[in-house]
Amino acid sequence: MPHLLTIEPLTEAAFAPFGTVIEADPASMHLINGGSTERFHALAYADMTGDGARVIINIFRGQPRSFPYRLTMMERHPLGSQSFSPIGGGPWLAVVAPDDGGKPGLPRVFLATGSQGVNYGRNVWHHPLMAVDAVSDFLVVDRDGPGNNLVEVFYDEPFIIPNPV
Numbered sequence: 001m002p003h004l005l006t007i008e009p010l011t012e013a014a015f016a017p018f019g020t021v022i023e024a025d026p027a028s029m030h031l032i033n034g035g036s037t038e039r040f041h042a043l044a045y046a047d048m049t050g051d052g053a054r055v056i057i058n059i060f061r062g063q064p065r066s067f068p069y070r071l072t073m074m075e076r077h078p079l080g081s082q083s084f085s086p087i088g089g090g091p092w093l094a095v096v097a098p099d100d101g102g103k104p105g106l107p108r109v110f111l112a113t114g115s116q117g118v119n120y121g122r123n124v125w126h127h128p129l130m131a132v133d134a135v136s137d138f139l140v141v142d143r144d145g146p147g148n149n150l151v152e153v154f155y156d157e158p159f160i161i162p163n164p165v
């Protein structure tokens with residue numbers, strides 16, 4: 001019987017073992033441009049490694065997933081962090097897992113608002129982009145360059161993600 005996962009709200013503290021939350025945190029804000037702009041400073045850090053590595057900025061246009069969703073795999077990027085910040089403003093899921101001897105452990109599912117992004121730490125297990133209820137664009141900062149930066153592992157048994165909305 002596949003294991004039914006619970007969905008947690010995305011908070012900095014809960015997500016801390018996996019990376020950082022990217023959102024307009026007042027504690028990070030200072031005014032610039034003569035007071036006309038609020039700069040939410042250094043919300044996350046891109047972490048890229050390996051000769052020839054470059055930080056790149058992309059747009060991912062994700063199709064909404066259908067729910068309940070059978071989660072069968074996780075991936076990670078050993079050479080770089082990867083951030084996702086919604087452009088269009090809809091809810092989405094950040095799904096991560098602790099490392100368990102080189103394989104992903106029990107997944108954790110975080111429901112992000114349309115104003116929340118995340119930066120997955122380098123080599124952190126996560127599921128590929130999961131838009132929820134509409135085709136959704138995300139600004140993605142990750143790594144380009146030589147070397148294999150994608151490891152995928154399939155679970156022996158699937159997990160089920162219930163409908164988040």
Ligand SMILES: NC(=O)N[C@@H](O)C(=O)O
Pocket residue numbers: 082126127128129
């Ligand atoms: N493969 C790719 O560029 N996308 C994944 O890394 C993802 O996390 O969505």
Ligand code: NI
Pocket residue numbers: 075077082126127128
């Ligand atoms: Ni990824």
